[in-house]
Amino acid sequence: MPRSFLILLAAILAGCAKHESGSELVIRIGSVAPLTGPQSHLGKDNDNGVRLAASELNASNLVIGGKKARIEILSEDDQADPRTATIVAQKFVDEGVNGVIGDLNSGTSIPASKIYSDAGIPQISPSATAIAYTSQGFATAFRVITNDRQQGEALAKFAVDDLKAKSIAVIDDRTAYGQGLADEFVKDARALGANIVDREYTNDHATDFTAILTSIKGKHPDLIFYGGMDAQSGPMMRQLRNLGSQSLFLGADGSKSPEFIRLAGQSAEGAYASSPGMPVDKMPGGPEFMKKFEAKYGKIQIYSPYSYDATMVMVEAMKKAGSAEPSKYLPWLSKVEWNGVTGPISFDAKGDIKRSTVTLYRVANGAWKAIN
């Protein structure tokens, strides 16, 4: 008797579950970022931004095409590795996700974008800034962040005009992001009349920079520019000061994180870095976002406001199209206008964000302060 009762109960429950999913549209969005390895703090930050957006949308009685909809986030780890990123992309395609937020890095976003393009699945990267990402002619590749052409130009102008650097040494980590940005920076700085006295290279797993910093130090540059991520620039900054060099240090968005200051220690003081967009507290929706995000996940690293906005824009396009089918809402992505946390978002024909801003920062008393 008890057993048959249990079976009956199970049957009823199963019936309920089936009934539920029948009336509800489940939208599956892939979120891909390095969740392990030296950039895992940034990867988790991006993933949390996506999750925050999804949980808010789910709580807000989301309706798409007259149907009640629920968003499900599938998180994957690309380990910041281009090869892994393509495996993840294929997995998302096989699982039939409705859209993808990611990857974090340019080096991973670019190879993955081919797979998403072939499958017709829209991809919005919250943080890939390499020019190549949107210039491959893929209709599915979008980004909500200022690209490296815009950023490199702003950095070079800042170094030459504001910091009055005449001789500059450039280091990059040979990734699509670091190398691309460094190349843009070199081109623009030369055009502004600066002299590039040294060009050195490292990789995105290195910890020892004493040899390259020593040969740079011998050339006495006014400023050293690094194209790469904080896991390298933090220790690099420290080793630079330990070698007794007083050259100015300028990084880009990959260095502008609390992690950089933590790794560089006291040597971080006076370092400069840029960040696409505005400081979180100056973003239109920044203070509110910070409160919501920090209550749930802790300190914002860099890109979570962007991954949050990317998710919101994607769902907005779905709402406008009245469908979560990639082929139906993709045309709407290039038309949609959305007032996000980071500012107004709309895309140009390539998939780049129309309104680009770059802010420069300096470390003072152990924290990044925006320079006006």
Add this chain to the structure above:
Amino acid sequence: MEIFLQQLVNGIVLGSIYSLVALGYTLVYGIMGLINFAHGDVVMIGAMVTLTVIRLLSGSGLPGPLVVLCGLGAAIPFCMMTGYLMERIAYRPLRNAPRLAPLITAIGVSILLQNVAMLIWGREYLSFPQLLPAHAFPFLGASISFIQILIVAGSGIMMACLSILIRKTRLGNAMRAASQNAEVATLMGVEVNSVISITFMLGSALAAVAGMMVSAYYGIAHYDMGFLLGLKAFTAAVLGGIGNMEGAMLGGLLLGIIESMGAGYLGTLTNGAMGSNYQDVFAFFVLILVLIFRPSGLLGERVGERP
């Protein structure tokens, strides 16, 4: 010239660390013919334990160098324990197995240590606080920092102590006897098992010191830092002649200098065609050259009188 001198100093510092780690490989190889690939990960454990203690003491108001010393004081016994357990659990049961078996076990132990460290300390890069004075002394145009002096002096002293231990003491005698012929040594009353345990513990103590040095120098520690460092130190040991103590010291120093000079000058020499991104390649390029032209290393694999 000053840049050359500075690169030389950098190379000697890096080389001193390699030498310390290479000694661990050589001691174990000398006594039981095993290449202990997990040795690099013992270095990592040393760095992690030092860091943990430093963090615990960070609010105590003790002077920086004393805090680092406390960290080292905890890391050395911890690593010796790790070395002992490693030998007791993983290698001793395979003492008489074919040579390939303990080698593969060593790789397994290495992966195990890395994963345990990842579980305990996480995947993130850990920052080593600036506890040691950061100021640099000018020296003929180059600048030598306090920590660089500390590293070179520290490893010099450790190597001298080890030399004395192996040449002048009863324990050293027993170690040399065990390395020449374990069976005969047993017949002569040498407890080979405990000699091997002590060898592992000695190597691990050196590794703990190297771990502290490397993380304090670069300001960073993470769970897989031991892998590449271990491979390079192994290269250094092979370069000098594995099983040969002076060889490990010489090999370590040479490798450090080669790497530092290579990274510093390759770009200029090849006119930008190859750059400093080839830094890590040098160690293995050297390994290949040595294996081709002088397989027994620069000072030779002294089988007769392996320390």
